[in-house]
Amino acid sequence: MASVADQRDKLDAEPVTTEAGYDAWKRAKIERGLEQSRDRSAMIPVDQVLRNLSLEG
DSSP states (O other): OOOHHHHHHHSOOSOOOOOHHHHHHHHHHHHHHHHHHHOGGGSOOHHHHHHHTTOOO
16 A cells, blocks of 8 residues: 555646636736726616616616
8 A cells, every 4th residue: 555655756746837828818808808998888887787687676
């Protein structure tokens, strides 16, 4: 039977890194969101959002 120390030696000591493709996608998504937030005329009015979600009385 393998000891706990032997089992730990088998584990990868390198930290898990995110894929570069994911990082690029995430950055592009955030940049698109920031760009959209600058155009206030394209935003959905709060009243309409609440009405669509049926939160308004």
